[in-house]
Amino acid sequence: MNQSQKLLFLLLRATLFEEKIDASKFVEADWKQIFNLSDIQTVSSLVLDGIGMLPHSVLQITFDKKMMLFAKMQRMEQMNTIYRCAIVKIDKALKAEGIQAVFMKGQMVALRYPNPLHRTPGDIDFVVASEDFDRTMAVMEKIGKVDHGLVHEHHGMAWVDGVVVEPHYKVHNYQRPSTDQAMQEMFSSVFPTELSSADIDGYEVPVFPPTFESVFLISHMVNHVYEEGLGLRQVIDYAMFLHHCADKIDWMLHNEWLYRMRMERAWRIFTCICVDYLGLPLPSQVEPFSYNERKMAAALLEDIMRVGNFGRGEYVFQHQGMMDAWKNYCWVAKRCIRLGFVCPSEARWWMISKLKRFFWKKKLEKEKKG
Numbered sequence: 001m002n003q004s005q006k007l008l009f010l011l012l013r014a015t016l017f018e019e020k021i022d023a024s025k026f027v028e029a030d031w032k033q034i035f036n037l038s039d040i041q042t043v044s045s046l047v048l049d050g051i052g053m054l055p056h057s058v059l060q061i062t063f064d065k066k067m068m069l070f071a072k073m074q075r076m077e078q079m080n081t082i083y084r085c086a087i088v089k090i091d092k093a094l095k096a097e098g099i100q101a102v103f104m105k106g107q108m109v110a111l112r113y114p115n116p117l118h119r120t121p122g123d124i125d126f127v128v129a130s131e132d133f134d135r136t137m138a139v140m141e142k143i144g145k146v147d148h149g150l151v152h153e154h155h156g157m158a159w160v161d162g163v164v165v166e167p168h169y170k171v172h173n174y175q176r177p178s179t180d181q182a183m184q185e186m187f188s189s190v191f192p193t194e195l196s197s198a199d200i201d202g203y204e205v206p207v208f209p210p211t212f213e214s215v216f217l218i219s220h221m222v223n224h225v226y227e228e229g230l231g232l233r234q235v236i237d238y239a240m241f242l243h244h245c246a247d248k249i250d251w252m253l254h255n256e257w258l259y260r261m262r263m264e265r266a267w268r269i270f271t272c273i274c275v276d277y278l279g280l281p282l283p284s285q286v287e288p289f290s291y292n293e294r295k296m297a298a299a300l301l302e303d304i305m306r307v308g309n310f311g312r313g314e315y316v317f318q319h320q321g322m323m324d325a326w327k328n329y330c331w332v333a334k335r336c337i338r339l340g341f342v343c344p345s346e347a348r349w350w351m352i353s354k355l356k357r358f359f360w361k362k363k364l365e366k367e368k369k370g
Helices: 003-017 031-040 044-051 063-096 106-110 130-143 177-190 210-226 232-248 251-261 264-276 291-307 322-338 344-369
Strands: 101-104 124-128 158-160 163-168 196-200 203-207
Touching: 003 031, 003 044, 003 232, 031 044, 044 063, 063 101, 063 106, 063 124, 063 130, 063 158, 063 163, 063 196, 063 203, 101 106, 106 124, 106 232, 124 130, 130 158, 130 163, 177 210, 177 251, 177 344, 210 232, 210 251, 210 264, 210 322, 210 344, 232 264, 232 291, 251 264, 264 291, 322 344
Parallel strands: 101 203, 124 163
Antiparallel strands: 101 124, 158 163, 196 203
């Protein structure tokens, strides 16, 4: 880890867990590189919160740059406010039609941040029962826009008040069939009767119960590892989740579900990064990490810092033809080989499933056009 990366983590630890900063370490900081890293990892406002804890004497930043950064933070706060309003609007519209939804990721995990408005937003994700999906898309069309031709393997696409919305008819896809089946069965055990709720500006939004949410967030990170690239934002999401919810998890059930998903090792690696690098106090329910686990965590973190969120630092998927499909597949295959230790079962199946997704799909599209 280089010096700028070390300083980035000091700023994040200060923001997330109020860890005191040694200002002397920032006297010769390369701020341009630190800001570039924060953009690649989509944690810019969290870094700015940490910078706010430093004395002005060590901040070698021009006034114009400071104003630009402040304006960027304000825009993020405004964006997150719009997202929160959109979630309430969507849930009310769905409930008016008798449709139960559960919201996940994004603004739901942001609620656990020191300042929920300083998590970089992505889109709005929620899940409905598969039999309610068509009615859900009709509701989305009433309150926003829908692209009926853009239905993915587990979700559709919509826009509400300018915000990208992904209505899911399936919680997520997993590459190994037995793993995918296990997740769908676990989801069915909590949806819709065992949901929790989260307060967004005085409105109660349906969310996953803590035990299921933990396993879901872990599995979501595994998917990012082998496809677009895992960023610090997703790892921070899990760190903040554990910080606030470790005592609410049914740990016996949690361990059983991780075993079924074949993701026990992945959970240990992700949690090790949260503790050793982000400063999460080790939850009492989590055993200390072994030398090998710390070694694997360091190897994964090296990839995270190089590749960034959705591959921003190294590679961004293109979808313009067979050549792009081949390049995308090579990217995924290399990641599966290099990072197979994180979750071996999913890594092996990613290489098989991507052949179908990248090439079989392209062939069908070509035949359809022909």
